[in-house]
Amino acid sequence: MSKNIPSGPSPDQDSRYWKKNITVLSCILVIWFIVSFGCGILFRDWLDVHFPKVGNAPFGFWMAQQGSIICFVLLLIAYSFLMNRLDERSGYQSPEHH
């Protein structure tokens, strides 16, 4: 855990970290949009007809009532994992490691 502890972050390091941060959260938000607005609202009718049912529920309906919520929880877990890894790799560690 003790690799490259910075004496103070340089502006360059900061901007590289920020770009990666933006990449992570854009990915999360794109999926967020697809599972909720995409599946649950915009393309619901099409998905109801053309996608396999979940149990006995039409796909779009299920996504709107249950599926999207499950995806949200998974998304946050993924976000937390990815960001913690990014922090560590960029040399930003929580004070507990110092």
Next chain:
Amino acid sequence: MTQDTWNFIFIGISFALYIGIAFKSRAGSTKEYYTAGGGVSPLANGMATAADWMSAATFISMAGVVASSGYDGSRFLMGWTGGFVLLTVLMVPFLRKFGKSTVPDFIGDRFYSKTARFVAVLCAIFICMTYIMGQMRGVGVVFSQLFGIGIPLGVIIGASIVFLYAGLGGMKGITYTQVAQYSVMAFAYTIPAVFIAILLTNNFIPQLGLIGNYTQGDATPVPFLEKLNNINTSIGFSKYTDGSLSKIDMFCITAALMCGTAGLPHVIVRFFTVKDVKAVRKSACWTLAFIAVIYLTAPTIGAFSRVNLIEKLNNTAYSEAPAWLAEYETTGQMAWVDKNNDGIINIHGPATSSAGKPNNNVFVSDNGKPKYPPADADESLQKGQHGERLLALKPDMTNPNELYFGTDIMVMANPSMAGLPKWVIALLMAGCIAAALSTAAGLLLVLSTSISHDLMKNIIKPDLSDREEVNYARIASFVALGVATYFGINPPSAFIAKTVAFAFGLAASSFFPTLLMGIFNKRMNKEGAVSGMVCGILFTISYIIYFQFLGGTKDQWFLGISPEGIGFVGMLVNFAIALVVRFFTPAPPEHIQHMVDRIRRPVSAPGDENDTPPVVH
């Protein structure tokens, strides 16, 4: 044992628990008062935030709304949970890193402007105040039903309890109380759902029951949702799985709820109570997981109770109707008018009134709620020939619908509909009260800190000592509760229910874009932020006021967007105005840009604290 005894036991025990916890963890310093000292574990904070977030309205009414509107109810399910994703990835890690205890603090410092801070304080006060009023009313109604006291006394009792643990304990007391409250709520909500799922679908996981088969009574199982669709269409409603809202409206309402969630001050401050940015992320995962437990159960309760309600009551003679009908008649949640004098309950879908408008009103009245003759009226005015409770309202004879039911009973009456034991009902009651009290306490805290910290300390009297500040916060929460109690006792008619949507629209059109640009747009300056915030709010407020209170009609809606969803458009207005104004005004000073750099970094670096000298203009 009687139901009352059970209720007393459950509610007594839970109250003793809440107050005991609050007393043990009462706050000594401002830091403890505002952010519980900043060392709450992510798991505990997740539970507390979930309890804070789930208001009485969510707990009691949401399943009812889903039950009556089917697919359309998804806007609440997706909107309120999806908002947490926005909140977590776009807001709280950065605001936590900023390190001050309130949202107006961030807006005031980031935009180096007293005006911005003041506008933010006003928004926070308004959002919290409207919410608390609704919670206090809810507490009053539940108490009055439980103990047979008047609603005013119920509201006053509820207010004193909230003051005891919010005023004394501050954030520290509230956090640990809410952990207990979440546990009560989660059990109260899911246990009845499990029992009903077993009865109707032979599946003990309600979520699987909903997408499984309906097995009760029939020899051949049918898909549950098909059964529900048939029930709906057989009495004239549209299919349960089809919506009646337009796509654009559904989109805007969901988006407004999501962005509103991400801008709600009382949810944001909850994340200031954990140790560091890493803990914030973890805590947000827990929060959403705990909320999902309830939000995944809500659609199943909605669907199950709709089947139960219509199957058991429609075309049943009143004299043979289940006992809970009479129980909810006495509390005014259900009412039956025998329009065709056959003694049989008839439920119908939307009919067309003589004026050519869809109409399924049971009786003629301004708000569709039942009204009863005075208690001392003659016996013949109280009971009808079938034993039903008579109403002091004229039936609306333009349609054949005979049964009135409030959306709130879908959760409240659920255990009795399914014939569950009395202690489950008592647990549910305790859960309802926990939901109302926890939200009221959380809001009260934000309200009082907005007044004491942001208004008194940062704008009016900068030389306030720590101790005086906490005292101001206590006085502010006392006054705020007084006002909330007044409006809880004398609600401005339909005002409260409507202002919930109002509060979300406001948060979406004011806080959300401003916070977002404060973090992600380094060049955003005070002129842009203030003008964006003011224009966004004014647009949203005037749209809502025009259509809710000044009699605007549906065909005048902008692009077919209802007032519920206009907060999304208000948000776009905020963004647009801010970016345009920004283009013509000078960039923010150097130290502000450094401050933005600092909050984007997950950990503190040497010399960080000197980046941002206190800014007072």
